[in-house]
Amino acid sequence: MAKPITDIEPIKMSEDEQKQKDTEDILTALIDNKASVLECLELLHHLHERGILELLNGMFGQGDRVMGIAAREFNKPGISHSLDHMMNMAQMLGEIDVHQFKGLATNINEGMSNAAKHLEAGEKVSMFDLVKALKDPEINRTVTALLSFLKGAGKEV
Incomplete structure (x- = not known):
């Protein structure tokens, strides 16, 4: 009588086959979301033209330093009061x-x-x-x- 199957080993793809499958998955996702992808690319283009991408890259590259400066500035008495007033104004505007x-x-x-x-x-x-x-x-x-x-x-x- 035959022995029962107890170990099932998945078929392993070679590295080239895995890359090919990943490429196909990416292309399928791009095709399925063509309009969204094109809008994102247009947005990135505008951000790049205005230098905003460069600014954001610099900020994220120096994230800890930027956050330290922002935290120091936000802790100043005038700024914290201004932020509090802005939040109160926003809440008031929401009720109008x-x-x-x-x-x-x-x-x-x-x-x-x-x-x-x-x-x-x-x-x-x-x-x-x-x-x-x-x-x-x-x-x-x-x-x-x-x-x-x-x-x-x-x-x-």
């Missing part, structure tokens, strides 16, 4: 409703333009002019919005 802000930004630009015209003309406003201006629907709406804003902001203070 962009759709509401877009209309407000347009209105602010209009208001700034109008204010500049009146400042250049040297116009002065009396108390009577101020009370009279509140009867203007646009001014009244703006003052109402401003007061509502201040009331809403004051709740959190």
